Amino acid sequence: MINPLSIQKNAVVYSLLLILAYVITGKLGLMLALPPGYASAIFPPAGIAIAAVFVAGRTVLPAIFLGSFLLNILVGYSAGHQVKMTDVEVALLIAVASALQAYLGGWWLKHKIHYPTTLDSPVDVVTFFISAPVICLISATISVTGLLSLGLIEKSLFFTSWASWWIGDTLGLIVMLPLTLVAIGKPRAIWKKRSLTIAVPMLITFALLIITFVVVSRWERKESLVEFDALSNQISEQLRVRFESQEAVIGQTSALFSYRASEKVTRQDFYHFVSAIKRESPMTFAIEWAPKVTHRERASYVKQLSKEFQDFEIKQLDAQRKLVVSSDKDFYFPITYIVPLKESTRAILGVDLASLPDRKDAIQRAISLKAAIASPPTRLIINDGTELGLMLIYPIHGTSQDGVLSAVLRANIFFGELFKPFAHTVHVRLTDVESGKYLYNNFADNQIDSLYTRDFRFGGRYYRLDTLPTAQYYQQHRGWQSWNMLAVGLFGTGLMGALLLIGTGYTARIENLVKQKTEELKDSFYRFQEITSTLGEGIYVTDINGVITFTNPKAQDLLGRSESELLGQNAHSLFHHRPIEGSSHTERECLISNVIHSKQPYKSTEEVFWHKNGSPIYVSVNSVPFFRNNEIIGTLVVFDDISDRKKIEFALRASEKSFKEIIEYAPIGIAIVSLDGRFTVVNQTLCNIVGYTNDELIRRTFQEITYPDDLSLDLEHVQRLLDGEIDTYRMEKRYIRKDNVPVWVQLSASIFRDENLTPQYFIAQIEDISERKIRDNEVHQHAYFDTLTKLPNRRMLMEKLSQALSQSEHHQRKFALFFLDLDHFKQINDTLGHDTGDIILKEAASRLLSCVRSSDTVSRLGGDEFVIILNDVSSAHDAQLLAEKILNNFSEPIDVNGSELFIGTSIGIAVHDGDTKTTIRELMKRADSAMYESKASGRNRYSFYTST
Numbered sequence: 001m002i003n004p005l006s007i008q009k010n011a012v013v014y015s016l017l018l019i020l021a022y023v024i025t026g027k028l029g030l031m032l033a034l035p036p037g038y039a040s041a042i043f044p045p046a047g048i049a050i051a052a053v054f055v056a057g058r059t060v061l062p063a064i065f066l067g068s069f070l071l072n073i074l075v076g077y078s079a080g081h082q083v084k085m086t087d088v089e090v091a092l093l094i095a096v097a098s099a100l101q102a103y104l105g106g107w108w109l110k111h112k113i114h115y116p117t118t119l120d121s122p123v124d125v126v127t128f129f130i131s132a133p134v135i136c137l138i139s140a141t142i143s144v145t146g147l148l149s150l151g152l153i154e155k156s157l158f159f160t161s162w163a164s165w166w167i168g169d170t171l172g173l174i175v176m177l178p179l180t181l182v183a184i185g186k187p188r189a190i191w192k193k194r195s196l197t198i199a200v201p202m203l204i205t206f207a208l209l210i211i212t213f214v215v216v217s218r219w220e221r222k223e224s225l226v227e228f229d230a231l232s233n234q235i236s237e238q239l240r241v242r243f244e245s246q247e248a249v250i251g252q253t254s255a256l257f258s259y260r261a262s263e264k265v266t267r268q269d270f271y272h273f274v275s276a277i278k279r280e281s282p283m284t285f286a287i288e289w290a291p292k293v294t295h296r297e298r299a300s301y302v303k304q305l306s307k308e309f310q311d312f313e314i315k316q317l318d319a320q321r322k323l324v325v326s327s328d329k330d331f332y333f334p335i336t337y338i339v340p341l342k343e344s345t346r347a348i349l350g351v352d353l354a355s356l357p358d359r360k361d362a363i364q365r366a367i368s369l370k371a372a373i374a375s376p377p378t379r380l381i382i383n384d385g386t387e388l389g390l391m392l393i394y395p396i397h398g399t400s401q402d403g404v405l406s407a408v409l410r411a412n413i414f415f416g417e418l419f420k421p422f423a424h425t426v427h428v429r430l431t432d433v434e435s436g437k438y439l440y441n442n443f444a445d446n447q448i449d450s451l452y453t454r455d456f457r458f459g460g461r462y463y464r465l466d467t468l469p470t471a472q473y474y475q476q477h478r479g480w481q482s483w484n485m486l487a488v489g490l491f492g493t494g495l496m497g498a499l500l501l502i503g504t505g506y507t508a509r510i511e512n513l514v515k516q517k518t519e520e521l522k523d524s525f526y527r528f529q530e531i532t533s534t535l536g537e538g539i540y541v542t543d544i545n546g547v548i549t550f551t552n553p554k555a556q557d558l559l560g561r562s563e564s565e566l567l568g569q570n571a572h573s574l575f576h577h578r579p580i581e582g583s584s585h586t587e588r589e590c591l592i593s594n595v596i597h598s599k600q601p602y603k604s605t606e607e608v609f610w611h612k613n614g615s616p617i618y619v620s621v622n623s624v625p626f627f628r629n630n631e632i633i634g635t636l637v638v639f640d641d642i643s644d645r646k647k648i649e650f651a652l653r654a655s656e657k658s659f660k661e662i663i664e665y666a667p668i669g670i671a672i673v674s675l676d677g678r679f680t681v682v683n684q685t686l687c688n689i690v691g692y693t694n695d696e697l698i699r700r701t702f703q704e705i706t707y708p709d710d711l712s713l714d715l716e717h718v719q720r721l722l723d724g725e726i727d728t729y730r731m732e733k734r735y736i737r738k739d740n741v742p743v744w745v746q747l748s749a750s751i752f753r754d755e756n757l758t759p760q761y762f763i764a765q766i767e768d769i770s771e772r773k774i775r776d777n778e779v780h781q782h783a784y785f786d787t788l789t790k791l792p793n794r795r796m797l798m799e800k801l802s803q804a805l806s807q808s809e810h811h812q813r814k815f816a817l818f819f820l821d822l823d824h825f826k827q828i829n830d831t832l833g834h835d836t837g838d839i840i841l842k843e844a845a846s847r848l849l850s851c852v853r854s855s856d857t858v859s860r861l862g863g864d865e866f867v868i869i870l871n872d873v874s875s876a877h878d879a880q881l882l883a884e885k886i887l888n889n890f891s892e893p894i895d896v897n898g899s900e901l902f903i904g905t906s907i908g909i910a911v912h913d914g915d916t917k918t919t920i921r922e923l924m925k926r927a928d929s930a931m932y933e934s935k936a937s938g939r940n941r942y943s944f945y946t947s948t
């Protein structure tokens, strides 16, 4: 919690400090001012004040006002030792101007350069530098105009005063703002740091500058006073001459008395003689003769003088300095002769010189020393009695009358006339050393010390001549070099400050940036290290020369080398210089290292690195170039141990090889068939089965080489496989060999699906079953067909009969069963031989077949017996037609080895009408019995079974 009381207390302390700083730096600044006036090359408080407003705002204005006021009062006080009303007015005026300037300047800077500021950007610093002289126009203009209107500076000095004021404030601001900010500015950390980098160099430069300025300005002042010294000497010399001239005047006058030693010097004599001398010495106000008159002689003396001057009396000054008749004294020195004698001097005739103590003293000394003695500065009796002057008194003794001569000198005239021509350039002060009284003084009130002093002895007294250059002299002889040097130097100091601000700001920023970046880098390095240390992949970083600069623990582990064994080594030479087989490759040929040159990432699924123990490590590698500012600076290589994968690969390759071999050498045909039916992999056995070479076969589809009759069933199965209804199927089918011969095979097919159960391809196993088919056919033939005639045998007949019977019953269709027995066949056999008999039998079978439709069945029951199933018989008539056709056919002779033979057949016909109760056996029996009927009826005929 902030204590409001402590804030107030702080505010008071800060205000006091600001006032103190203002007054002290102001006083110091003014000490550098060139006389006359306020022309200081630097006025630090102006800068402090503006900086204070810039930092703290307008709350500091009262302190600035007070500081300025006190400073100017102090200046006025030290000048005059007492504060006059004008001093107060000036101080108030300047305080208002200073506070206004500080307020507007601080506000403007705050507006342009936001506070808190590090004041280090060139834009801010230039803004400050441009703003400073503009801001400082305020106080200079207001204050100097004020001083002019108060009559404190001459019109002619206005511009130089204004300019030096303005420059002083500007330089004060330029120099002090950075220093003030160093002292109290925020951000504190930055400004505090700058006390060494900015404040110290600036203050040292500042101090050196001031020392140089003081030395140079002293020298310059000395130079400027050369003329003053000459003038002072001139004045002094003239004064000496003038003093001596008065001694001469009095000496010449005394000669009159020596010359007329025995006679009385008459007024006439005196007038004539002294008037000539007086003409030669116009600065002498009057030359007087005052005889010594004793009290006893007083009456006669007065009486005698009264003849010339009515109401003559010996007079003296009373307490009010009024001339009254002298009181009685032992003796008197009444002024008797006076040149010039005019209205103003006539009044002092009769005045007893000895009635005034200082003059009496001089008279006595003159008489005793017998020399010209000057009186102390004294108020002359002439005019209103206020005028200062002195008298040079010379004793006359041993002549007709004793007395004193006195030369009266009016200070204003006597010295003024002398000093007047120098008045513009030199202040003169002439002091009577003994009394300390000034005979002449045109020094200013506040000037005490002189620059030139000379002592004189005149009339037995000591006088001191002091001279001092006037403001005008200074004005005319002012050497601006030192001031200019100081101003330029201060500007340079400010400029140096500015450069230091920019420089230190830049340095601080860079330092901070470096610090921050270092932290970030450290952070990111630790993070990087942390991440990389936990990674399953090996990582190493190389510089542009392929030298390792970083490795992670996994890389060290995989390569079997410690970090120190890896760092600083060339990665390629150390563990990637040769492949498993073949000769070593150079780093330039190495694709991982070549990333440096190609500037493109390189990815390899398989590379070989070498373990320290000499064993190969199979790795996948990702080599990425590192760039900084578009310049490649190295590579980051991430590698992963793929030994496990490699083992599996080897195993797979081996198993694939075995698998291929198995397929290749399998005794059955094996094929991988794409989903659209194309053979993609086939083995030799399959090629052999279908008569195509491997290349020919894999250009074909199974559809192309499937026997057309078998295709639909095959495709049906395939569809069911694809639909997932079945996993495998088996079928016997035929392919068409390359030579167009169908070949029977047994196909076993399955489908391969990926992990998403999406069908990928078919796997087909194909077995050549041609031989089995033939065998089966033969067996079938034997089982169901008669070997001799190739007609269906009894077994087949029975099956066919069964079918016919069921179909007949099902469809309510009729069929007819013919039972045939060749007539007298035994006889043929017996006479012509068994072979002939066989021929007859085959011919009979052939003729029977030629009489029926393909849908009918002709079978040999055995011996010379045949049975025909005549399907779809609409009536007995159909059977009758066939019977007749057969008989007719049999009527044709049979050619056996060139001999014509005739054979007849007896036919028995049983027509089945769909009666479900009738069995095969019954039916056969009926046909058989009908046949017997035909035999019995004479053979070579047909009979229908009748139930009677």
Ligand SMILES: Nc1nc2c(ncn2[C@@H]2O[C@H](COP(=O)(O)OP(=O)(O)OP(=O)(O)O)[C@@H](O)[C@H]2O)c(=O)[nH]1
Pocket: 821, 822, 823, 824, 825, 826, 827, 829, 833, 834, 835, 836, 837, 838, 862, 863, 864, 935
């Ligand atoms: N050549 C030959 N003769 C056979 C074969 N099978 C049976 N036979 C003879 O066929 C003759 C059949 O005679 P039968 O039908 O009994 O007598 P048939 O001479 O035909 O007189 P009918 O039937 O009364 O006209 C027998 O002599 C059998 O030996 C055969 O496969 N080949």
